[in-house]
Amino acid sequence: MSADHSDNPDKPHPDSPLSGPPSDTSRPLAWLPFPADEIDGLPDGLEYAHWDGESDYPTDPARCAFYCLPYMKNKEGVRPLPAMKNLSVVQTLTAGIDHVQPAIAELPPGVxxxxxxxxxxxxxAELALTLILASLRGIPGFVRAQDAGQWKQGFRPALADKSVLIVGYGSIGSAIEDRLVPFECERVLxxxxxxxTTERGPVHPIDDLSRLLPEADVVVLVTPLTPATRGLAGADFLARMKDGALLVNVARGPVVDTEALLAELETGRLRAALDxxxxxxxxxxxxxxxxxxxxITPHVGGPSSAFLPRAKRLLRDQLRRFxxxxxxxxxxTTTG
Structure with a gap:
């Protein structure tokens, strides 16, 4: 909750340039979501301020040259951007940048x-594989049966011998395929x-989806959210999927048309695993x-023990380059 400054006139408002301590203005300033002393190897030629989305800003935002947005704090993270008049770099800690693009459009050219x-x-990729295996093997049903003290055996689908279609074959899509290899899938599309063309086979264009969807037992969505992908998995897309197929979404929610998906789920024709x-x-x-x-899992694909060391390595490398x-x-993108 934002602090209330109305009862303390001596406390600067977070938008005030006086909301942080005085600092050395001779070096470019970087705002980081982690304390600088927790990131080994940061270059000495920069000044660092720690800000993780709190009400008060650590310094005048107009001085900030390199801004790394706080992780999992989308609304708070974009708040100082309009005041960052001398910004050169905006660094996200997410692969998707849809949450920051509207604010970026208002920044000066060259950012x-x-x-x-x-x-x-x-x-x-770990979570995507977890969702696939848990859904196919009926793990949620086993958990509910355990809670009820019931022993329920039976046959359930395996991942072995299934065809998997990865929609959005970037670095995460490739990492998902890495983890599918030991599971003896019939093929990966x-x-x-x-x-x-990759060493593992062709990467097809989006226009081939209508042909490929009926061939897949599991369809994994890992696309960024763009105007072209919003509602991509709509009624036509879902209707092309094979009876009994599993839709896995580790991309962004609006990539799927929720009403169209609900209609398919209610008939029992499709299943879904949604992060x-x-x-x-x-x-x-x-x-x-x-x-x-x-x-359903509550958007937990990224926040794991793997995040922090990788995020710090990224920041160290980017700040060294900067x-x-x-x-x-x-x-x-670069603002124009």
């Missing part, structure tokens, strides 16, 4: 927006915005909670 490509590959939903957070009483054949005037990694 580089970088994402956290690679930071979440292992963790998100790949789709991406940029078709290409993201639309709306999100999913409100109590929403029909997705109790739809048949659905497993201080040395070298090209940054993972530039998604």
């Amino acid at each position: 580089r927006l970088c994402n956290a490509r690679g930071v979440h590959d292992a963790s998100t 790949r789709v991406a915005r940029s078709p290409r 993201v939903t639309d709306p999100e957070p999913l409100p109590a009483g929403h029909p997705l909670w109790h739809a048949p054949g659905v497993l 201080a040395a005037g070298e090209p940054l990694s993972h530039i998604v």
Whole structure:
């Protein structure tokens, strides 16, 4: 909850340039969501301020040159951007940048927006595989039976001999395939915005989805959220999926048309495992909670023990490049 400054006139408002201590203005200033002394090897040529989304700013935001948004605090994270008049770099700790793009459009020209490509590959791929296995083998049903003290045996689908379609074959999609290899899938199909050939086989264009969807037992969504992917898994997409197929969404909730998915789930024709939903957070009483054949996790693909060391390595490398005037990694766009 934001602090109330009305009863303390001597306490600066968070938007005030006086809300942090005085500092050395001779060096470029970086705002980081972790204390600088917790990141080994940061370059000496920069000044550092720690801000993780609190009400008060650590310094005047207009002085900030390199800004790393706090993780999992989307609303708080974009709040200081309009005041960052001398910004050069915005670094997210997420692979997706949809939450920050509207604010980026208001920044001065030349600001580089970088994402956290690679930071979440292992963790998100682990969760995708967990959702696939848990859904196919009926783990939620076993947990409910355990709670009721019931012993319920029976045959359930295996991942072995299944066809898996990965929609959005970037670094996370590739990491998912890495983890599918030992499970003896019949084949893995790949789709991406940029078709290409990999050592494992072709990456098909998005236009091939209508042909590939009927061939897949499991469809994994791992695309970014863009105007082109919003509602991608709509009624037509879902209707093309094989009877009994499993839809796994570790991308963004709005990539799936929730009403269209609910219609398929209610008939029992499809199943779903969702780490993201639309709306999100999913409100109590929403029909997705109790739809048949659905497993829901609360957007936990990224936050795991794998996150912190990888995020710190990314920041150390980016700040070293920034201080040395070298090209940054993972530039998604530059404001114009």
